[in-house]
Amino acid sequence: EGKPLWKYLEGGEEVWRRAAGYCREEGKHTALVSLVRKDAPPVAADMVVVPRHDGGGDTIGYVAVLNEVSGREQSGAGTDRYTERLRSLLQDRSGELILKNRELEQANRNMVRLHEKMEMQHARLKAAHDFLDNILNTIPTGVFTVDREGRITSFNRFAEQITGFGAAEVIGRKCAILRGGASTGACDLFDDGSDRQLTGKKCTILGKDGRPIDIIKNASTLRDESGNVVGGVESFVDITKLSEAEKKLREAEGHLQNVLSCAVDVAVFTTDCDGTLTFANEGVQRLFDQEPRELIGEKVQETLFQSDEGYSLWSEITGHALENGRFEGTVGFARKNARPLKTYLTLMPLTNIEGRHYGYVAVSRARTDAEEKYVSPVEKMTHEILTSMSEPSLMLTSEAVVCCANDSGRRLFGAKVGQEWQPEFDSAEKWWNGEVFESLLSGDNVNPVTFEAAVGHRSYEITLTPVTSKDIEGTLIVTGRDVTESAALRNQMVQQDRLATIGTLAAGVVHDLNNILGGILGYASLARKDGAYTKKLLDVLETQGARATEMLQGLLDFSRKPQRPVEFAELPRVADEVLALVKRDMEKHGIEIRRDYQSVPKTLLNVGQIQQVLLNLFINARQAMKDGGTLTVASRRERDNVVIRVSDTGCGIRPEDRARVFQPFYTTKSAGKDGRRDGVGLGLSVSYNIVKKHRGSIRIESEHGKGSTFIVALPVVGDSSGAAQSREHENQDLIWRTKNARKIMVVDDEAVLRSLYREILTAANHEVVCVEEGGKALELLAAEQFDLVFLDITLPGDMNGIETFENVRRIAPGVKVVLATGSLEHARIQPYIDRADAFLQKPFTMNDLLPLANEL
Numbered sequence: 001e002g003k004p005l006w007k008y009l010e011g012g013e014e015v016w017r018r019a020a021g022y023c024r025e026e027g028k029h030t031a032l033v034s035l036v037r038k039d040a041p042p043v044a045a046d047m048v049v050v051p052r053h054d055g056g057g058d059t060i061g062y063v064a065v066l067n068e069v070s071g072r073e074q075s076g077a078g079t080d081r082y083t084e085r086l087r088s089l090l091q092d093r094s095g096e097l098i099l100k101n102r103e104l105e106q107a108n109r110n111m112v113r114l115h116e117k118m119e120m121q122h123a124r125l126k127a128a129h130d131f132l133d134n135i136l137n138t139i140p141t142g143v144f145t146v147d148r149e150g151r152i153t154s155f156n157r158f159a160e161q162i163t164g165f166g167a168a169e170v171i172g173r174k175c176a177i178l179r180g181g182a183s184t185g186a187c188d189l190f191d192d193g194s195d196r197q198l199t200g201k202k203c204t205i206l207g208k209d210g211r212p213i214d215i216i217k218n219a220s221t222l223r224d225e226s227g228n229v230v231g232g233v234e235s236f237v238d239i240t241k242l243s244e245a246e247k248k249l250r251e252a253e254g255h256l257q258n259v260l261s262c263a264v265d266v267a268v269f270t271t272d273c274d275g276t277l278t279f280a281n282e283g284v285q286r287l288f289d290q291e292p293r294e295l296i297g298e299k300v301q302e303t304l305f306q307s308d309e310g311y312s313l314w315s316e317i318t319g320h321a322l323e324n325g326r327f328e329g330t331v332g333f334a335r336k337n338a339r340p341l342k343t344y345l346t347l348m349p350l351t352n353i354e355g356r357h358y359g360y361v362a363v364s365r366a367r368t369d370a371e372e373k374y375v376s377p378v379e380k381m382t383h384e385i386l387t388s389m390s391e392p393s394l395m396l397t398s399e400a401v402v403c404c405a406n407d408s409g410r411r412l413f414g415a416k417v418g419q420e421w422q423p424e425f426d427s428a429e430k431w432w433n434g435e436v437f438e439s440l441l442s443g444d445n446v447n448p449v450t451f452e453a454a455v456g457h458r459s460y461e462i463t464l465t466p467v468t469s470k471d472i473e474g475t476l477i478v479t480g481r482d483v484t485e486s487a488a489l490r491n492q493m494v495q496q497d498r499l500a501t502i503g504t505l506a507a508g509v510v511h512d513l514n515n516i517l518g519g520i521l522g523y524a525s526l527a528r529k530d531g532a533y534t535k536k537l538l539d540v541l542e543t544q545g546a547r548a549t550e551m552l553q554g555l556l557d558f559s560r561k562p563q564r565p566v567e568f569a570e571l572p573r574v575a576d577e578v579l580a581l582v583k584r585d586m587e588k589h590g591i592e593i594r595r596d597y598q599s600v601p602k603t604l605l606n607v608g609q610i611q612q613v614l615l616n617l618f619i620n621a622r623q624a625m626k627d628g629g630t631l632t633v634a635s636r637r638e639r640d641n642v643v644i645r646v647s648d649t650g651c652g653i654r655p656e657d658r659a660r661v662f663q664p665f666y667t668t669k670s671a672g673k674d675g676r677r678d679g680v681g682l683g684l685s686v687s688y689n690i691v692k693k694h695r696g697s698i699r700i701e702s703e704h705g706k707g708s709t710f711i712v713a714l715p716v717v718g719d720s721s722g723a724a725q726s727r728e729h730e731n732q733d734l735i736w737r738t739k740n741a742r743k744i745m746v747v748d749d750e751a752v753l754r755s756l757y758r759e760i761l762t763a764a765n766h767e768v769v770c771v772e773e774g775g776k777a778l779e780l781l782a783a784e785q786f787d788l789v790f791l792d793i794t795l796p797g798d799m800n801g802i803e804t805f806e807n808v809r810r811i812a813p814g815v816k817v818v819l820a821t822g823s824l825e826h827a828r829i830q831p832y833i834d835r836a837d838a839f840l841q842k843p844f845t846m847n848d849l850l851p852l853a854n855e856l
Helices: 012-026 071-076 078-136 157-163 175-179 240-262 282-288 310-324 369-388 407-413 428-432 435-442 484-527 534-559 571-588 607-624 683-693 732-736 751-763 774-783 801-811 830-835 846-855
Strands: 029-035 043-053 059-068 142-147 152-155 197-206 212-223 229-238 267-271 277-280 327-333 341-351 357-366 393-396 402-405 449-455 458-466 476-482 567-569 591-597 603-605 629-638 641-648 697-703 707-715 743-747 767-771 788-792 816-821 838-841
Touching: 012 029, 012 043, 012 059, 012 078, 029 059, 142 157, 157 212, 157 229, 175 197, 212 240, 267 282, 282 341, 282 357, 310 327, 310 341, 310 357, 369 393, 393 407, 402 407, 407 476, 567 571, 567 607, 571 591, 571 603, 571 607, 571 629, 571 641, 603 607, 603 707, 607 629, 607 641, 607 683, 607 707, 683 697, 743 751, 743 774, 751 767, 751 846, 767 774, 774 788, 774 801, 788 801, 801 816, 801 830, 838 846
Parallel strands: 591 629, 743 767, 743 788, 788 816, 816 838
Antiparallel strands: 029 043, 043 059, 142 152, 142 229, 197 212, 212 229, 267 277, 267 357, 327 341, 341 357, 393 402, 393 476, 449 458, 458 476, 567 603, 629 641, 641 707, 697 707
């Protein structure tokens, strides 16, 4: 047990292998075998072999049954047994042949699959080879490969074109054939046995026709997967024409230097982009008394220019040349041992074949005696006049580069000779980049232009005067005149005109207020009685109170100084605000107001100043229509301007007076019965200056006896016509809605107003505490928590409103404070209004009060 069965069979393993093979094929095998015994001679036996299978049907072993054959059986059936034995042997051989045949068939199938794989690999290799050939024959570079011995293995189409050799002529031959020899040695790429790479090597090869070909080549070795060198690849480009061009260029440079060296009457030099001298001819030594060889590598700004501002002058000259292609003009150059020399300089940028700027070339010649006599006095006189002027002055070229400036001009305007002028005073941008200034520089406009600008804390009148003489380099002279005092006087005139206008308005307002207050008092007394008319009486009281408030508010708005910053506003709306002020006055004089507004964009303006302009025009129109008439206010957009036309049907203006109506203190109004004139003649002059300050225009169209039209045009600055419209008609119910009830303190000395505060705020669900003194307010703030305080800034008493405000900020810095006042003059209290969280102008309505209480 545990030993191979074939050890007990005569014939050993071979007998058993055949038996097991037949058993696997036929499922059972029977054979006559000879058994080997340990201490006895062999014995014949019948052997039956059956395979053993597992659950899956796979053979896992065999069962062998051996039956000894007796002597009688052997002798009795000898012939049969030999016959059977022979048959068994034949069967064994047949089985072996069948197995061998099957093994051969499997081997044949494996050979077929291997052949198919080899064909696929061959197809892929051919496709890769074709792809590589296509690439090599597409790139515009000669490429060939060699084996380890230097024999050419491939030669692309461009290599054929460059050398004249066909691929078939060179493949298999040494690459030395391209060097004009039939060398039998290895390619020089492998001479030192290292992994060499050649990059950008210039050399010469011979074409098929024997002509030399200049090339630049790159070469590298090729290695197999094991890292062994198996060959090399070389690419090359024909640079024969480039070499010939370089040779011609060197010859031309030599020729040019010879020519320039002979031109001793003119100085010729070249620089790089930074002004470093790269070449100077002999004329430089003759004109400037400086050795050319010593100048090479030096800065032209430091060696050749006579001015201390050599760098800025060089920047001006080169900047002009880069922009316009060349510079031509008179330039002063330094000389080593002599006076500076004025010369005519021509300078041009240098660019390579790709258009890249790499330097400058300059040609300079001395001016002739005739030119010196003709030009120098004019230029010198101009420069002397400008530099001797006490007023700030400077001269500009057509490119706005400063070519001359006196000391005060350099200080005021921040100007430097040789540099482009960049003004530093306010409102300069609008005219500096405008069409007017461009026309002055170009010479299209020859009329001087004057405007006012602020520099620091002073006001200056700036005048731009074109230069019409062709003998002067500059094209525009800029001067400045300090007009601070006269500007202050003019502002006083504006304020005087404003006060006079307010006086005119106030007289009418007081009269109307008396009527309104009379109505309020009368209806208030009636409201004391019970009756069905109580609601009607209250409606009348509210209407009259609203009229009084509107009238006072309009007067208040206009009375404030027009120093508010500019803002975007609609001219028709500004006009309506002013018309509301004069409406009653116009009606009393039998004047009908008509509006003809078209949609116009908002523009940037000072609303207070434009209100003054329109009020002056409306008052003038009313005074011109003594017997009544029609005042028409129209708005239009004309190109880039918003235009307001104010027309009346009055007496008109005589032609001889039209040109003077905008002059200060000029008036066409006749004296009244008391000998006094209605006005001092400042209104239109002030209006004219305001409009001009807005970069606008005002003109008049009038016919004596038929009326006048004043046309005010203001430029559109930032068209905001598509901006969201204000919500003027928002639902009144919204003002009563509050997110959270708040605890509010009211500090006011007027009992009626405290009661009004309480009624409105309590109705909006707020908790309200009212006090009349500042001291009491501080005691409550120290003891209780409040969200908001409404404080009368003009509160009287031991602790006035301002002191109360300062203490509230100190004691309760987190509490919001709204300052309120009925005063028309805000100058004294404006700093405190600016520090408060909000401001409430008295008189006020619930629509004014509740948004502050609910949202602040």
